[in-house]
Amino acid sequence: MELNEVWVLAEQKNGIIQTVSYELLNRARSLADKLNVSLAAVLMGYDIPADEVQELIYRGADKVYLIEHEVLKDFLVEPYSSVLCYMIDTYNPQIVIAGATSTGRTVLPHVAMRKRAGLTADCTILDIEEGTGNLLQTRPAIGGNILATIKTPEARPQMATVRPHSMKPAPRDTGRTGEIIKPVLPDGCLVSRVKKLDFIEDESQGISLQQADVVVAGGRGVGKAENFKYIEELAKVLGGAVGASRDVVDRGWITYPHQVGLSGKTVTPKLYMAIGISGAIQHIAGMQTSETIVAINKDPDAQIFKLADFGIVGDAMDILPVLIEKLKQCAAQREQEAVK
Ligand SMILES: Cc1cc2nc3c(=O)[nH]c(=O)nc-3n(C[C@H](O)[C@H](O)[C@H](O)COP(=O)(O)OP(=O)(O)OC[C@H]3O[C@@H](n4cnc5c(N)ncnc54)[C@H](O)[C@@H]3O)c2cc1C
Structure with missing residues (x-):
């Protein structure tokens, strides 16, 4: 099967796209452009407002794979990982990147293990190697004293998580158009042994450090x-x-x-x-x-x-x-x- 798109794993909370998704689109846009392939966002959730989905296109996605189900409303590793594995098998992306958030840090290792793919966590720089088209994944190593560049020449997809706030969100262009694809999932994709009972927001820290001006x-x-x-x-x-x-x-x-x-x-x-x-x-x-x-x-x-x-x-x-x-x-x- 031909290798194609660059993917970002978009994140939503209560149906609202999280800023990290736009940061990932900003970073991945240049990768897709260098490879001359489409950039797609994979968005899982439930009852997500149409204008939120559209926003991913305004922010640089050529396609959005929208997978909605009650089970996917909040992040649960098993169904999110199963859906992503099914999507990778079906569409064969060459690169998948996610935020180094609790969602990205949990689901991408799960998927990488199941797909026998490489994964570099917490990257600060991503680029494409001239000639080979391999993803160059740069991250601090040895206690942050050096920057190491890692590549995965054989396994596909190439996978990386990227630190939130290490890049500005992609600018909004309401003139952009794109495709919204709603894949039909096979039976068994949405099974989870874990159930989320409640979500309690931590309001003890005053203004959120990462959102503050x-x-x-x-x-x-x-x-x-x-x-x-x-x-x-x-x-x-x-x-x-x-x-x-x-x-x-x-x-x-x-x-x-x-x-x-x-x-x-x-x-x-x-x-x-x-x-x-x-x-x-x-x-x-x-x-x-x-x-x-x-x-x-x-x-x-x-x-x-x-x-x-x-x-x-x-x-x-x-x-x-x-x-x-x-x-x-x-x-x-x-x-x-x-x-x-
Ligand atoms: C694997 C690893 C991960 C790490 N992760 C982090 C991390 O996430 N974040 C982090 O911060 N560090 C991290 N560190 C630790 C880091 O290496 C430093 O030790 C730490 O950042 C030093 O903190 P500091 O600047 O407060 O203290 P110091 O390095 O001791 O500096 C204190 C400064 O205050 C100045 N100073 C002293 N008195 C005054 C005064 N009265 N008025 C004005 N200035 C004064 C001094 O001139 C000095 O420059 C990590 C280290 C390792 C090995």
Whole structure:
């Protein structure tokens, strides 16, 4: 059978397409263009509004394979994996990529094992090798100290998961057209030994780190757990979320969901403030695609300044109270002007 399309596994929650799907389309569009093949999104769920499905086409998919069934409403690994295996057998894509989300990280290894295919997890760069057309799958390795490029010359499809927020979502073009295909599944595809009883949203973290336009992150240079109140206050004044380096998470100054970096979250805010953070490669892996980076560090040679757009050299404990006060004054002034 001829090898053809590039696929992305689209994700939905309660029928709403998740942003990671558009990020994947952005990344996969260039792969499909280099290979001169179609780009398709595979979307599983139930009762998904038509405009949500159409959005995948506006964001770069040439085709959407839409598979809807009550069992597929929420993610369950067995039926999702069975459907994807059936789809691969039927349509023979050459590349399948998914987000390195809990869905992608769970279902793709399951599928890769069943299809005897290769899988590279947590890629940060994907490209096509000239001449062979193989997928070049690049990811941090050996504790993030090197970038390793992996290829799978023999097994097909070539499969990879990609870190959410490591790429901007594909731009919306309402002039794009595409095909929506609804494959008929064979019996037995939708069997699951696991049943989802309930889904409880974690609302304890305030503004979601990965959705925030502003992230204020503290590192060991903050000095002690109590000083994190300045990081929290600055984040509040700026309407942002609180991030942290692994060092302070390990010290118990703040909880793991706030960790930014290789073994934490990847963020792409408009503004990232790194306060008392040295800029270790593993931290940078999680925030380097931020639009504007501001660093406060008392060491003028700190690695973080090489990445920062703006740097303030000094003691964070001297700078933060003044900065917070000034920003509060600015906010109050703006409010007064708005009232006038
Ligand atoms: C496999 C692996 C995965 C990892 N994953 C992650 C990850 O996901 N995220 C992550 O962050 N790290 C990760 N790390 C750890 C990483 O290597 C660093 O150890 C960590 O990022 C350092 O945290 P830090 O910058 O807060 O501390 P440090 O490196 O100790 O830096 C503290 C900085 O604060 C400055 N400073 C000190 N006092 C002040 C002051 N009063 N005012 C202003 N500045 C001051 C210092 O000059 C210094 O630059 C990982 C490591 C490994 C091996």
